[in-house]
Every structure is written in structure tokens, then in C-alpha cells.
Amino acid sequence: MAVFTKLSFWMCALALAVTSMTTSAKQTSLDRVAVIVDQSVILESEVSDLVATVKRNAIANNQSLPSDRALRVQAIERLITTHLQMDMAKRMGIQVSDPQLDQTIANIAAQNNFSMQQLRENIERDGISFERYREDIRQEMIIGEVRRANVRRRIYITPQEINNLVKLIDEQGAEQAEYKLGHILIGLPPEPTDDDIATARNNAERILERLNKDGDFAKLAIANSSGAKALEGGDMGWLNINSMPTLFAEAVQGKSEGELIGPIRSGAGFHILQIQGLRGIEVVKIEEVKARHILIKPSLILSEERAKEQLAEFRQQLIDGEAEFEELAKEHSADPGSALRGGDLGWANPEIYVPAFKDTLASLEKDEYSQPFRSSHGWHLVQLIDRRIDDATDKRKEEKAYQLLYKRKFAEETDAWLREMRDAAYIEVINPADAGES
Template sequence: MKLKLAILAMMAFVTFGSGAATQELDQVAVIVNQGVVLESEVQDLISTVKRNAVVNGQQLPSDRVLRTQAIERLIVQSLQMQMAERMGIQVSDPQLEQTIANMAESQGQSMDQLHASLQQDGISYDKYREEVRKELIMGEVRRANVRRRIYITPQEIESLTKLMDEQGEEQVEYHLGHILIGLPSDPTPEDIENERGRANKVMELLNNGSDFKKIAVASSGGAKALEGGDMGWLNVNAMPTLFAEAVQGKEKDALIGPIRSGAGFHILKIFDIRGQQKVEVTQVKARHILIKPSVILSDKKAESMLLEFRKQLIAGEIDFAETAKEYSEDPGTAIKGGELGWANPDIYAQAFKDALEKLDKGEYSMPFRSQFGWHLAQLEDRRVEDASEKRKQDKAYQLLFNRKFAEESEAWTREMRDEAYVEVVHNPAN
């Protein structure tokens, strides 16, 4: 009742001045557990999808269907943000600004150029900034909840390593499109038959020449529905097992499905196929000192502590290992003098990876912020990883992890959505 009253209050009208016109506040479109999705959020997402469709030359379904898909995505986002609040996951302003700067740099843009391009697209920087913050938070929530569902056995790694040896370095990658006709978590026989019928009808439309991406936006319950079902380039060993088996031996433009899984009925399209080139991976050997801000230690104070450590290290007044043992708040490395050992930099948080990339051997970074706190890092060495058995095992593990993460992420999202209380309270079409 309290929630309903709060929502009614938010939907109320306000009057400015005695004879002023009445203006309606932003309306609540959907109640999602303890939160809401606002009408402005729905309209913003629809506008973004339409803008991207124009850029990509993609056809879209009717506004009614587009609205349904947009609401569904925002429901899932709302659930993830509510979970983040319960878990205490936050992204600080310094970390957010650093991430945006890194994103701009990776696209060959300065911050001024990013501001200009956003302005040209009619997007305020503040809104863009908060969307990036939301994406970072949702990513952390997803990783934290899905990782615990993943278990990889030594036997799986051994089997995949053997398969990779048989395939050689030239492994095929597929650019896949995906449509999911979803089932509830505990479907009845009637649910299964109804959705099978829908999937067959979708397949019939596609076989008769309908645009795959348009149909995906209109009909798919998959995570990439609003992107036209585009899953990007995937190695067969990184795909869900069901998909890997289905695409073997198929040609470009092939339509595959419907394929039944616990999630529902899948339809795939192979947009393109390419050979995977051998890529050498650079490893880094690094160590760090981590200081975590708290109620009694501000971000500014944590940064200044590390600046002082850096100054003393360069002057030779203190020892890195001893300082890490005494002050670092990373329990896994502090006892080892901050040593992280040899590793592929891709395993680190983006801010940490970016910091190491800019360092020469033996050089200390400036203090930088990640989601874990403030770091001072030293790059001890860098090497090109050879094609050793260990490398192949690590690669096999990562491919298995990526495959299982995609499968479990979809299952986790579906379970979270099925358990949620959702009520659509505003629909302009009605």
C-alpha cells in the first residue's frame, strides 16, 4: 500500500502559480519489486534503439512491439540495480570518470571530442555518464552472481585442450544472430507447445525472406534482442555447447532451428564465417599496493598516501615489498609483498590493465582508482607468452568459462525475472 501511495504521488499533477498551466510529472510505467521504471526511461531507450537502427541500416518492428521489448529490458535492469543496492555495489565518481576517459581513448577520441559527439546526438553528458555508471554496476552484479554458478572440471579442460590441438591454430569463428522464443522456468506442456508453435512460425517467416534482425527485435526474448539478436563473433569453443554443435558444417547465411533448451527455442543465423588467426599474448609481471577508502579514510587521503609512497620509492627511501606488507589491503598479495606474478593483463580490472599498459619495465604508476580502491602499481617485467601447454590450458579454461558464463547468465536473468513482482501501470497504447 505504501508503495502504491508513493507511486500515485509521483504521478500527481503540480501547478506553478495561481493561473499557471498544469504540468504532469514523469509517469511511472512499470512497478518492479521495490522499484519503478519511468516513462521517460522507456522513451529514452526506444529513441536510442531507433537512432542505432538508422546508423546500422536496420529495420525495426512497430512502436508497440519495440515498446514491449524496451520495457522488458528495463525491468531486468531495474532488478539488477536493486540487487546492486542490496549488495552495496557502487561506482565512485573518480572511477567513473577514468572509465569514460579510457573508453574515449580506445575510440581515438579526446574528452572534448566525446562531449561534442554526444551533443551532436542530442545526449547530455550527465545522462551519458549515469548510463555508463549503471552499466558498470550491472556488470559487477552479473559477474558476482553468475561466477558462483560456474564450475569447470580438470577433465573438461583436458578434453577441450585435446580438441584445440586437433583443430590447430586456424579455428573458425562465426558471426551469429540469435532469436530466443523463451519458456518460463517451470513450463507446462501447453506452454511448450505454444512456444514451439511461435518458434516454427518465426522460422517460416525467416525462410520466406523476412529480415532476421527485425524479427529478433520483435520476437526474441534473448539478451541481444534490441541489437537485432547480434551475438558478434564467436569461436565454436566459446559458444554455448548447443550452438557449437548446431553450426558445425553450416555455411554463411544458414538458418538453424528451432533448437530446444531449458531456456526455450533458439533460432540461429550465421551472418558470416572467418578463420581465426594466431594471436600472441603479452604477459605482465606486476605488484601493487591497495588502499581502500572508508568512512574515516577519504578518496583524497588514500590517493595522497600512495603519492607519498611513490615519491619515497623513487627516492629509494622505502622498500616496495615491506610497504605492501604493512599497508596494502589486498589480503591475497599483501603477504607476498604485493606480488601478482605473471599474468595476462586481461584478467585485471580495466583500470588496472590500462595503468600497466602505460608503464615501462620497473616504472611506478601514478595512484589510480578501480572498483576495489586506490592502487599504486609497479610493472616488473613484460614478455610474449609462448604456445606452451600451460597457455593452451589457460585458453581452454577461458573458453569454457565464457561459454558457461553466457549460459548461466541467461538462466540467472530468467530466474530473477520470473521471481519478480512486475505490474505495468502506464501504457499509452491503452
């Protein structure tokens, strides 16, 4: 398989066969102008190179192609938009340095498990010089920057659009979601009296209480359930949300693995469910920390060493019970956002903090005070108040919806932007006969 079919983003761009600019091609005396684009030109050699590249890729991928005439028209259109974007890049001063280019090519090689030498050999095996390949990659990087700079500001995504897409994702996900359910039924007689109902409800609540105290679900199901799967420990197996009883489907929505549900009343009695497994559902859990800190910033008056010593003194006062954290923070902390709250930073994902702060929090036990430590903001004394696991599934869904909307709108706006740019440009395609060719 040709190397263009293997490599990732930048190589996919090459698979689309965008050629390098005219400055990278050696022109012969027989070369001629094929297209005039504003103040620049597209040479016949560029058109021929692009057509040859497309044909080469088509052979490698076993693809059929239209006529040479149609292929030439498409190649010219591609080169026009390429030239327009590169001309705009020059006006905007967008460039890609050699070190940036080298790093990108090294990443391409690594992503495809190639050494740089192997990448070079694969490129040259396809009849392309490595220098030409480098300039193609540089051009694609520049065009990417130009598009992002000009298209991004045209995109606006409303909260309502995000909410609507999240709802659609949930509906689609619900059809694919499967739950492994445990079921205990405390049954009722055909015509239950009030006493029968009260007794069954009490039995169900008693069993639920035992389950919440780490009772064995299967054992309790075998001993107490009137359900059809009692002898299997209440195991109902894997059920699609649409294949389980409506009463159960409504009850399990939004619940997590291991969660107990019930008692739920139906005509048959009182049901207790346990979600013993989930698949086809993305659940994102993150750890959050609650902390408070005192920040001291060194200055011309306050040395680094003195700032560190001051926090060490505060720490000892707190351990000895001679001071209150809130009062010290309000009086001394240089962090205006938290000082008025006694240094309280609230619940947060530790990833939002700078590395030194995040790493220190990770090393602390609940209620423990850190030693004074330095971050890019200054010297800190921090106390970890608590940790918790937060369900970030909804946030993840919103992020996913936003990214899907952004990707779709970026593609739409890119097409519109390119059309507008082309419509505003002076384009003249020179026919071979007009150029005096035989």
C-alpha cells in the first residue's frame, strides 16, 4: 500500500494531492502559465504534478478516475484555492519554521511506527523527493492556520444547540445501552388486602436495607424473590433499554453500575433492582478536591526565603492550635480570589491547577497541611479538606456535542469562506491555444 494511504492527518492531506507552491518546483523553459490568480500565477507544471499525484494515489487505492479533462478541471480548482490561501497567509504573516516542521514530521513518523529513515524511504519509494514532501507538509500546516484564523470567528454555537444535540445523543445511546439487571420481587396475592400490601412493602424495604449493608443480592433473591429468575439469583441477564419492562426502563435511566433501585410497586408486587453491569453507555468519573491555601508572593521587600519561612511559621501555628486558617488567609494571602473566603478554593478538578499545586494536593491526606512549596504564582501553604468522585458524564456529553457542532460548522463555514474568497478574486484560466502551444 502506498505510504499516502497509511499516514495520518498530514498524509491524508497529501492523499488529497495538494501540491507545493511554485517556488518549490524547478521550472523549465517549456513551462507556461496555466491560471492567473490575482497577483500570482499557477504554472502548467503544477497542474501536471497534481494530476500525476492524484493518478498515483488512485492506482495505490484501486480507485477509478474520471476523464483527464475532468481531472484537470478539478486540479485547477484545487490549486486556485491553495494559491488564494497561501497568498492570504503571506498577508497575515503566517509561517512555519523548520523546527516546527521537523517536529510535525517526526510526529507523523511516530504515529505510524516509522523511524525517520523508514518514513523517508517510503516517501521516496512512491516517487516523491523528501524535500518536496517537507514543503507539502509545511504548506498544509500554513493552510490549516489560515483556515483556523479566518473560519473560527465565523462560528457561533448556542446553548440550545448543545442541549438539543445532547438530547439526541442520549436518545441514540439509549437504544444501544444494555443493563445487566438483578431482580427481586416481593409478590402479592391476586386480590391483595391493605395488610398484604403493607406486609410486602415492609419485606421489600427490609431486604433493600440488607442489600445496602452489603447483603448478597443473589442469596437474598433465591431466598425471597417471587420472580421468574429467583433460582438464578435474580439474574435477568443483559437487557436493552427497549426490551425490558417499561417500569424498569424508566427506573434505570441515569443510574450507575452497582446502584440499587426500589422498592417499585406494580400489580405483581414490589420490585428491587440492582444494576450489575452497563455496556454501550459512556460514564465519566473524575476526582474533585476541596482545598484551601495561603499564597505569599516574594517581592523586592519580601525575599523568597522569608516568604517560605513565614508560611512555615503559619503551618506550625495551625498545628499547635494557635491560629485559624481562615484568619491567616484573610490577613496574609495574596490570592484575592480566595483570601476573602478564608483561602477556600471550593470543589475543583485538580487538573485546573498548576503542576506544583496539583502534585502537592495529590500527596496530601484529608485535613493534612502541606509544607510550604513554590509554584509559578509564589509560595503556598495548602490544606486538603476532602476528596470526592464526581460524575462528569453530563459535562462530557456537552463537550462532545460542542465538538461535533464545531466540526460540522467549521466544515460548512470553510466551504463558504473559500467560495467567498474565490468569488472576490480575479481568476483567468489560460487555454493552451491562447498560449501559442501546438
